[in-house]
Amino acid sequence: MDRNRFYEVKSVIELLLSASRTKEYKIAERKQNFIHKKCYSLKNLNAQCSQPPTNQFLILLFSPNLHSLRKIVKESEKVVKQNRLLLKTFIRAVWWLALQGCAFRGHDESYSSHNRGNFLELVNFQAELCKEIGDIVLSKAAKNAKYIAPSIQQEILKIIADLVRSKIRDEIEDAKFCILVDEATDESHKTQMALVLRYVDVDGVVRERFMEVVVVDDTNSITLKTQICNILSHHKLLVENMRGQGYDGASNMRGEWNGLQALFLRDCPYAYYVYCFAHRLQLALVAAAKEVSDVWLFFSKLTSIVNFVTISSKRHCQLQSIREDEIVDLIVGLIKFVLYNVLDLLVGVHITPLLAELLNCFIQFVHFLKIL
Template sequence: MLRLKTSIVAVLRWLALQNCSFKGLDESVNSKNQGNFLELINFIASYNKDVNKVILQNALGNASYTFSTFQKEILQILAKNVQDKIRTETGESKFCVILDESQDRELREQMAIVLRFVDHDGILKERFFDLVHVENTSSLTLQQELYKVLSYHNLNPKNIRGQGYDGASNMRGEFNGLKALILKDSPYAYYVHCFAHRLQLALVGATKEVIPIQQFFTKLAIIVNIVDASSKRHDNILRTFASIGTVLLSIIKEGNSEQRANVDVVYDTLMSFEFIFIFHLMRELLGMTASLCQALQRRGQYIVNAMSLVSTTKDLIQNFRLTGWDDLYQKVKSFCEKHNVDIPDMTTLYTAAKGRSH
């Protein structure tokens, strides 16, 4: 009993709660880091003589309850308990399904299932329910796997009153998409395209209409990939601008011939006024839409509130368009002066590619 309490209650549940990995790269007895599961057992044993005697002296490396297969079995039991709790909360009420499909690290297709419902107390709840591996992402396969999960937990597909997922053709297709297949069984399962995803599509579509902006994101991706080995890669590029420049210069000096040629072009891009100006511009614009994007992902968001936020965001962008350019230019100018970036003369003629002088 002590072994089970130690391995299940004190270790497995805590790691699962904190969303930590269990296994380590080397779990042998001589390993300096055996992974979170075994290391946490070691930690507990260091404060408890009984645990030390039962777990460490007689078990590690030999007892089956320290093996990954046992850990997975216990996790499956915990997951089943969580699902049963969600099923109890759902009761016999109507519910909505929110689905998303993607590939895992082994390139296997999988489908995430989220249930949205009103519990017995009238409280709106949204719960992650299951993650299912599927053979493919065709609409029929996704429907069959969804129905299997619902049937296993005694949830009637005819009680579906809403569908929410992205705009892929296999999901929202009018005739053969998952939306259409579910509507055949449950005519009131209205489809709602994820609002945050719609905003993302709108932003992506808008940027593709402006060639310099589209080129900016392409160049930005290249810069991020090159400096990915930097310890500061997760920080904002503007705050680590000097460090990124240093990394690029070091590659130009010490890298091989191919690296030096490619990175030299990237460095010139990074130190250009145009790149810095667009970076500041997109930072301002994305900052205006960030609150809206977060709000659209809230569980209890109402359509009326969402439309009000959309209107407010449009006003912010319009005001920036009318009155924000002078402040933006001053920020860019100050940034360029700080990092010794050449600032073009704004009074001279500028000729865009294949265009007229301005």
């Protein structure tokens, strides 16, 4: 008896016993029932695989049923491989669209549409590049396992986002951190709060990581604090490790008694509040411009000019063309001035033609760029 043959049969039977009772293994169940009718169930056979081979086992070993069992295993492995390739294709599409900040859905995602949206078009593009992918996605996929529904896309995107947040959490470890918070209203008129964490990693590099954006019912300080604490506790970040807060100058944020910074200071006295410098600079410029009439007039006229030019593509092209001509003339004039003054100071006539030729080549190059 060939023992390699014996253990090969044993591994096949163990694989069938451990397989889930899905659609692909119904044939295996029929084979099991067939063997059971001959008073030789798979369980008993598996138990005897630990014993030396018997005559009954040798009969089954060389029976034609073994070929069927092998074929079932190979088919199941093929299905698993195809399913993994299918899932990898969709994950690549979701990851790329999320990285580039592109929309997923299309206006018309039907089969007759010429543009079915970024996600489906990207999957189709991968199918055109790889025949193995083209044989298992979209129209050639199983009707009950296409995996192109928006809910599937959102689920994959959520898994990727959770992995990114987990990576950020691993970077922070038990270090101290600061929070940067701001709220805004999006196009759907929902108020959203963005949370950014600032910390120093193990290499001593200051990092600022966007952590999460959540929809809030209102923007009062208690609501914002509750949402922030929920996010921090979800990622097992202690408020006691907070060492800084950065907000704008709104009363709900910087309020001395009931503002968001005051509420966190009660829990952690080391979480010092820092007024956003960009917001302070903007307010300072606006206040300074209002006090000086010439500056206020300049910015008001500048806004009108920008709106007048940008509202028309024809005016924008004309202005851009005029500006390009001015830049080229300035560069050519500057180069001529520098080179001709250098020529007057040079000793040796043989250098002058070389520099003149260099100047001529540069002028031609500038005109070539102008044409482009």
